[in-house]
Amino acid sequence: MDLAHRTVLIVGGTSGIGRELARRFAAAGSTVAVGGRNAQALADLSAEGFGTFEVDVTDDASVAAARDAVLALHPELDTVVTMSGVMLLEDLRDPAHFEAAKATVDTNLLGTIRVVDAFTPHLVGRGAGTFVTVTSGIAFLPFPPMPTYAASKAAVHAYSEALRAQLAGTGVGVTELVPPAVATSDQEQVNPQALPLDAFAAEVMALLAQEPTPHEILVEKVRMHRWAEREGTYDDLVAQRSRALSTLLGRKD
Template identity: 80%
Template sequence: MDLSNRTVLIVGGTSGIGRELARRFAAAGSTVAVGGRDPRALAELAAAGFGTVRVDVTDSASVTSARDTVLARYPELDTVVTMPGVMLLEDLRDPGHFAAAAQTIDTNLVGTIRVIDAFTPHLVGRGAGTFLTVTSGIAFLPFPPMPTYAASKAAVHAYSEALRAQLDGTGVGVVELVPPAVATAGQEKVNPHALPLDGFATEVMELLAAEPTPREILVKGVLMHRWAERDGTYADLVAQRSRALAMLPGRES
């Protein structure tokens, strides 16, 4: 993928990985707009020279309005990165977890579908473009304290595969970014194994720039997650990760 002279929209890019990808695409010579809900973050990005649009992916009308705004400003839009995501702890012994599950599915999975649906006619009409979906290593190697997060990202993976098949021949590609734990929003304090954001982003951009662009962007730090079943390490790794259930209130193991 040529990372220069693209016109990129990153939905869910007001912080963390998305914000860093916005910076990297812009540094490579692309025009970048960022969509999100946080007005303060959007104002900071606008001051830094990025296009911005407010969008709530759980609200279909908001997604439609954001699409119309973006396409009016950037009719040459050719790359849509969709990475809405919430990560919530859930104790499945407590029926009260359902509210967190519903929020997670509506944001991570249905929100992704809303964004893709909104921009598919535009990209197909151009006859060229790219959707970049964002899943997680947890989609392939679950983290038991966050069951619905894992399920939602596994679903986005499957949806990306189906989208790629359905868009075959239209000129629109589908690339899936699969991050491991990355040191954003204080994660480095919770997970000492989280990858530094700068190194992660550098590796991602190098993989995106490859010709042909890989269908899945897999940095070295996520390979153990992605291929755990193939490598025969899945059961042991899930057992290890299950120790983290102790972080749930009232749980000792």
């Protein structure tokens, strides 16, 4: 992927990985717009020179309005990164967890589908472009305290594979970004071993710059998650990650 001459929309780019990638694409020479719900974060990014658009990926009308606004200002748009997501703890022994499950699926999976659906006609119509979907190492190696998060990201992986197959021959590619735990402000509280954001972003941009662009962007630290079943480490790693249940969910058994 030529990182210097693209017009990129990052949906869910107001913080963390998305915001850092927006800055990296811009530094490489691309035109970058950011969509999200946080008005203050959007204002801050606008002050940095980014185009900004309010969008709630759980709302069909909001996504459609954002699409129309983006394409009115950026008819040359060729790259759509969809990374809006929530990570919520759930205790599956408590039926009240279902509200968290619904919110997770609506944002992480259905939100991705809404954004992809909104921009597919444009990218297919121009005969070239790229979708970048965002999953997680947890899609391939579940983290038991966040079961629906894992399920939603596994679903986005499967959806990305199907989308790539269906768009074959249109000129539109699909690249799946698979982060490990990355040291954004949220992750620093949960996992002190998280990969520093700068290091993660630098590795991602180097992988994106490869020709051809890989179908999956796998930084070194996420490979143990992605290939755990193949390497025979899956059961042991899931057992290790299950230990977090007692700490994060306050279980005593």
